[in-house]
Amino acid sequence: MIDPRRPAVPGDVRRGAVGPLPRTTGRQVVVLAGTGDDARVDWGRVGVHQVADSRDFTDGDVPPEALRDAEATVFSALGIAVVTADPGQVSRLQSAEAAGRPVLSVSPELVHHVLGDESRSYTAGYRDGVADLAGRLLSEDAAPGAARPAAPTRFEDTAQATWGVQAVRADVSARSGRGIRVAVLDTGFDAAHPDFTGRSVTARSFVPGEDAHDGHGHGTHCIGTACGPRSPSTGPRYGVAHEAEIYAGKVLGTDGSGTDAGILAGINWAVTSGCPVISMSLGADVVQVHPPYSAAGRRALQQGSLIIAAAGNNADRRAGDVGFVGAPANSVEIMAVGALDQALEMAYFSARSLPARGGQVDIAAPGWQVYSAWPMPTRYNTISGTSMATPHVAGLAALWAEATGRRGLELWATLLQESERILQPSVDAGSGLAIAPQ
C-alpha cells in the first residue's frame, strides 16, 4: 500500500527492505526435473559444450577446478546444474524442445558470504530501520486521525466457517481428505447425525458392554472437527477433511473413562485398517512416559499411521501454572498438540513441554471456543480444550496425506515443515499453527 504521507517522487526508487541487492556471479543455476536418471540435457543445442558431470568423478566429488573450467557442471544426485550462459541461452534452456528433459527453473547464481562479514552493514541497516520507525511513529502522533497500525490477527466465527477452519486455511484448501482414512479414538460417534448422511463411517467399540454410539458427545465433536462436511445442514462449516473416510473407534465409555486395553486395541484396529491418521483427544496427567504408547506410536509410524494426541489441559496460565504434557502425548513417537485461541495465543489450559525427551508440544491448532457437531438432538456444541485442537491437526494431516502421498514420519515432518510460525514460545506451540495445503 502506498503511504499517503509519502507522496511519490519521480526517480525516488526505494531499495529492498533488507539492504543492497545480492551479488551474482553471472552463472545460472538450473534445476532439472529429475535426479540421477540417464537422460542428460542436450547442452550442445544451447551452445554449451564443456560439461562436467558429477557421475564422471569418483564419489560424485567435483573438484573446484572442474567447476571453474566447465561451461556446465551437472550435480546428478541433486538434479541441479551450474551453467555459464547468457540470458538468451537461458531462455532456450527452459524451452522443452531445446533440452533433453524439462528444466524446472533457472536462477542467477548468488555470491554468499560468511555472515560475520555483514555485521557493519547489518548494524547500519538496523540504525536506518530504527530511524525510519521513529519517524513514522512521530509523524502519526503529529497527525491525529491518521491510520493506526493494523490490529493483530483475531479470527471470528462467520456464517461460512468457524474461526478454527479459517485459521488453519481449510476453507481455502483444494484438498478434502478424499481417500484417506482418519481414525478418531474417543467416546464413539452419533451415526444418526444429519451432517454425516452418506459419509463413509466405520464404527467399532472397544469398551466392554457398550456399542459404538456416542453417549458423551466428545467423540462426535472431535469427528466433526476432523472430518465434518464442507456444507453442513445448517450453520457454518466446522470440519477440516470433509471427504475423509471416518473410522470411529470407541475407546472411552459414555462416562468418559477408558484404559490402556481399550485405547491400545483401538490403535491396533486403526493401524491394521490402514488409517494414515489416528486422532486421540485423550490423556492422563502423568509425567512419566508410558512404554506401551511409545511402542504403539513407533510401530504405527512404521506401518504408515501417524498418532496425533492432545498435549493436555492441566495448565492454568491465568494463575501462572503452565502444566505439562501427559501420556500418551509425551511419547516421542506420538505428536502432541497444543491449543490456541482466536488471537493465535495459547489457551490458558494448554500444557507446556516437559524437559524430558518426547515431552514436547509438537504443533498447535485452534482449541478455544470450538463449534462442532454434537449428538442429536443437541446437534452442535461449542467447547474448548487441547482435545479440540487435536482433531484440527488430524484433519489437516489427512489433507496433506492426500496432497503428498506421504505417510508416517514423512507426514509428521510435512505438518511441522508447513506449519505457520507464530509469536508463541516453542515450548507451548511447537512449530506453530498447523495449516492446510493450498
Place this chain on the structure above:
Amino acid sequence: MTQVSVTVDDGHLSALDGVVQGLRAHGMQVDQVLDGLGIITGSVPPGAAGALTAVAGVVSVDEQLGVQLPPPDAPVQ
C-alpha cells in the same frame, strides 16, 4: 487383579504366540494380543507383574493407565 500392558520387543513380533504362552505360564490372564502393535494386555494377581519381565521377548510390563474426560457439560474438555 492388576491390569497390565506387556510390550514385546522387535525380535519377537512374529512369534507372539510363544510370548503369550510364557506370560500365561507366569500367571497372566491374557485378554488381548495386539499383533499390529506387539502389545499384549491382560491381568495378573497383585505383586505378580514383575515376574512377567522374565519371559523371553518382553520389553516392559506396565500397569494400565486410566483416562477420564470431564463431563459433557464442562466448558474445557
